[in-house]
Amino acid sequence: MTSRTLPAAAYDRLTAEVARDTGDRRSAALWIHAGGLARHAHDHGLLPLDSRPPGPDGLLKSLETLASCHPALAPFANPAVLPVWSQPLGAAVWSAVDEFWAGHPGLEDEHLVDGYALGDTYQLLSEEARKGRALCQTPPWIARLLLRLSLEPAMEEWGPADARMIDPACGTGHIVMAAFHRVRVPPLRGRRRTLSGDGPQAVERALAAVTGVDLDPYAAALTAYRLLASSAALLRIRLDALPNWPVNVAAADSLLDVDEPLLRAGAYHACVANPPYITPKNAFVRDRVRAAYPQVATGKYSLALPFTALMLERLAAPGGYVAQLTSNAFMKREFGRRYIEEFLPRYDARWIIDTSGVYIPGHGTPTCILVHRSRPPEGDKVAAIRGNRGEPRVPQDPAQGLVWRAIEEAVESRLARDRFEAALKGSILEQADAAPTM
Ligand SMILES: C[S@@+](CC[C@H](N)C(=O)[O-])C[C@H]1O[C@@H](n2cnc3c(N)ncnc32)[C@H](O)[C@@H]1O
Numbered sequence: 001m002t003s004r005t006l007p008a009a010a011y012d013r014l015t016a017e018v019a020r021d022t023g024d025r026r027s028a029a030l031w032i033h034a035g036g037l038a039r040h041a042h043d044h045g046l047l048p049l050d051s052r053p054p055g056p057d058g059l060l061k062s063l064e065t066l067a068s069c070h071p072a073l074a075p076f077a078n079p080a081v082l083p084v085w086s087q088p089l090g091a092a093v094w095s096a097v098d099e100f101w102a103g104h105p106g107l108e109d110e111h112l113v114d115g116y117a118l119g120d121t122y123q124l125l126s127e128e129a130r131k132g133r134a135l136c137q138t139p140p141w142i143a144r145l146l147l148r149l150s151l152e153p154a155m156e157e158w159g160p161a162d163a164r165m166i167d168p169a170c171g172t173g174h175i176v177m178a179a180f181h182r183v184r185v186p187p188l189r190g191r192r193r194t195l196s197g198d199g200p201q202a203v204e205r206a207l208a209a210v211t212g213v214d215l216d217p218y219a220a221a222l223t224a225y226r227l228l229a230s231s232a233a234l235l236r237i238r239l240d241a242l243p244n245w246p247v248n249v250a251a252a253d254s255l256l257d258v259d260e261p262l263l264r265a266g267a268y269h270a271c272v273a274n275p276p277y278i279t280p281k282n283a284f285v286r287d288r289v290r291a292a293y294p295q296v297a298t299g300k301y302s303l304a305l306p307f308t309a310l311m312l313e314r315l316a317a318p319g320g321y322v323a324q325l326t327s328n329a330f331m332k333r334e335f336g337r338r339y340i341e342e343f344l345p346r347y348d349a350r351w352i353i354d355t356s357g358v359y360i361p362g363h364g365t366p367t368c369i370l371v372h373r374s375r376p377p378e379g380d381k382v383a384a385i386r387g388n389r390g391e392p393r394v395p396q397d398p399a400q401g402l403v404w405r406a407i408e409e410a411v412e413s414r415l416a417r418d419r420f421e422a423a424l425k426g427s428i429l430e431q432a433d434a435a436p437t438m
Contacts, residue, residue: 006104006124008124010100011032011121011124011125014032014096014097014100015028015029015032015125015127016028017093017096018031018032018089018093018096018097020093021089021090021093022083022087022088022089023087024087025127025128026083026126026128027083027084027087029125029126029127029128030082030083030084030126030218031056031059031083031084031087031089031097032097032100032125033118033121033122033125033126033218034059034063034076034082034084035059035094035097035098035100035101036101036104036118036121037063037066037076037118037222037225038052038059038062038063038066039052039101040115040118040229041062041066041225041229041239042062044113044229044233045238046229046232046233046238046239047062047065047066047069047238047239047240048065048069048238048239048240049061049062049065055091055094056084056088056089056090056091056094059084059094060084060085063076063077063082063084064077066225066239068240069228069238069239069240069242070224070228070239070240070242070244070247071244072221072224072227072228072246072247072249073221073224073225073228073239075217075218075220075221075224075251076221076225078217080217081217081218081221081251082218104121113229113230113233114177114226114229114230115172115173115177115222115225115226115229115230116140116174116177118172118222118225118226119137119171119172119173119174119222119226120137122135122172122218122219122222123135123136123137123171123172123362126218129216129218129219132281133215133216133276134276134277134278134303135171135172135216135219136171136274136362136363137171137172137174137362138171138174138175138274138325139174139360139361139398139399140174140177140178140399141398141399141404142274142325142360143174143175143177143178143179143272144178145369145407145408145411146175146272146274146323146324146325146369147165147175147178147179147182147270147272147323148411149321149323149350149351149369149371149411150165150270150271150272150321150322150323150371151163151165151179151182151183151269151270151272151321152182152187153321154269154270154320154321155182155183155186155187157269157319158269160183160186161205162269163183163209163269163270164209164210164211164267164268164269164270165179165183165209165210165211165268165269165270165271165272166210166211166212166213166262166267166268166270166271166272166315167179167211167212167213167271167272167273168213168254168263168271168273168275168307168310168311168315169213169214169215169254169273169274169275169276169307170212170213170214170219170220170223170249170273171214171216171219171223171274172219172222172223172226173212173219173222173223173226173227173249175212175272175273175274176210176211176212176223176226176227176249177223177226177227177230179209179210179270179272180206180207180209180210180227180230181206183205183206183209183210184202184203184205184206184234185202199235200235200243203231203234203235203245204243204245206231207227207231207245207246207247207248208245208246208248210227210248211248211249211262211268212248212249212250213249213250213251213252213254213260213262213263214251214252214254215251215252215253215254216251217251220249220250220251221249221251223249224247224249227247227249228242228247231245248262249262250262254307254310255289255292255293255303255306255307255310256288256289256292263314263315265314265315266314266315266316266317266318266320267315267317268315268316268317268320269316269317269320269321270320270321270322270323271311271312271315271316271320271321271322271323272322272323272324273307273311273323273324273325274324274325274326275303275304275307275308275324275326276303276304276307277302277303277304277326277327277329277365278302278303279300279301279302279303280303289303289306292306293305293306293309293310295309295338295342295343296308296309296338296339296343298334298335298337298338299334299335300335301335302327302329302330302335304324304326304327304329304330305330305335305336305339307324307326308322308324308326308339308343308344308370309343311324311374312347312372312374313374316374317374318374318375319373319374319375320373320374321350321371321372321373321374322347322370322371322372322373322374323351323369323370323371324369324370324371325355325367325368325369326367326368326369326370327365327366327367327368328354328356328366328367328368329365329366331368344372345377346376346377347372347373347374347375347376347377348372348373348374348375348376348377348378349370349371349372349377349382350371350372350373350382350383351369351370351371351382351383351384351385351411352368352369352370352371352382352383352384352385353368353369353370353384353385353407353411354368354384354385354386354387355367355368355369355387355404355407356368356387356390357387357388357389357390357391357403358387358390358391358398358401358403358404358407359390359391359394359395359398359401359403359404360398361398383414385407385410385411387403389403390403391403
């Protein structure tokens with residue numbers, strides 16, 4: 001059993017119980033989650049503490065220690081990020097939290113040190129993040145395909161040690177974590193691997209290559225923790241023993257914060273995201289985003305559209321890849337007209353994949369995958385995968401769903417054909433060069 005199969009009602013019941021003590025559901029969700037986070041760090045021997053101190057004060061001690069291990073973890077000691085510092089919890093209610101995590105199956109699965117379950121449980125606990133900011137985890141199997149079509153070709157083009165990627169709506173970091181491992185262990189396909197995937201150099205290179213930004217400061221801090229926890233576990237050391245390598249994660253409004261250094265223009269060879277699809281609820285924010293992105297934000301626009309503009313127009317280096325799992329509502333609603341007719345045609349579309357028939361847990365909205373390059377259109381071909389039907393039944397393992405598997409196979413066969421054609425073209429050109437001239 002994994003965290004995904006623990007009933008959502010169990011999280012809800014505990015949050016309601018803790019909220020009676022702390023006063024609100026937001027602080028309750030964060031008390032509970034921080035309990036799981038500290039347990040994760042202790043269970044993996046990542047903290048410089050001999051054992052897990054008991055009680056709510058013990059959790060604060062663990063968080064303080066965690067925050068002191070690396071500057072990127074400092075937000076865990078900040079009451080504005082984590083209200084555990086300002087809204088205390090009684091010892092009796094804490095016992096319920098502790099028991100919940102003690103029997104929680106999600107902290108024991110094979111992705112343990114990557115913290116996948118920590119990301120998923122944050123989504124289950126925080127109604128505020130789900131409803132207010134559209135937090136919805138991107139499953140690792142979707143992240144892998146997005147990276148296959150963006151970061152991987154970017155690594156081939158700009159070099160495996162030099163390509164840089166960003167997820168400007170990184171949530172708790174599922175895409176960033178998948179990218180970290182992609183860079184750490186570069187794919188072998190078609191060529192000899194020149195970089196080793198193990199050891200400090202590989203970890204340092206992977207940390208330098210990936211960037212995540214999110215509006216939610218706790219989710220961003222969790223992304224930083226996951227990157228560092230995974231790095232420390234790979235190197236078999238504690239968090240405080242890691243060299244002072246920078247971690248490129250920030251809490252910021254990616255659409256509006258023009259001063260955030262990680263959002264500098266033209267810095268990324270791959271921009272990969274599962275952006276929020278909601279319409280901003282706050283009228284002030286809605287108008288500010290509309291004013292900043294008039295080329296796409298018309299009518300009751302979805303935030304997914306300004307995110308495409310952010311990635312294609314600002315963040316991507318010239319020719320950089322932009323891959324997104326996004327809502328397909330723009331194809332059906334009035335707000336998509338300008339986006340389809342005027343905005344997207346200015347860029348080089350590479351892939352359009354209908355994923356509306358794929359079963360993606362937690363994603364009620366029909367989706368598609370779009371891959372563009374940040375340059376004017378080249379050639380006269382776009383690879384499109386049309387969806388003829390949905391899953392006949394909810395697949396037990398969504399990654400093995402019939403529709404998803406068919407999409408993966410179609411992508412691989414198209415990429416194999418492209419490689420074959422490129423090799424053939426190369427050898428014809430070579431022969432032409434070698435042919436004697438008359
Ligand atoms: C669909 S979730 C992305 C989930 C992420 N890929 C993961 O697997 O954890 C969308 C994310 O966008 C973030 N978000 C919403 N508006 C944002 C903004 N203006 N700037 C940065 N992040 C934002 C939300 O906080 C949420 O985490």
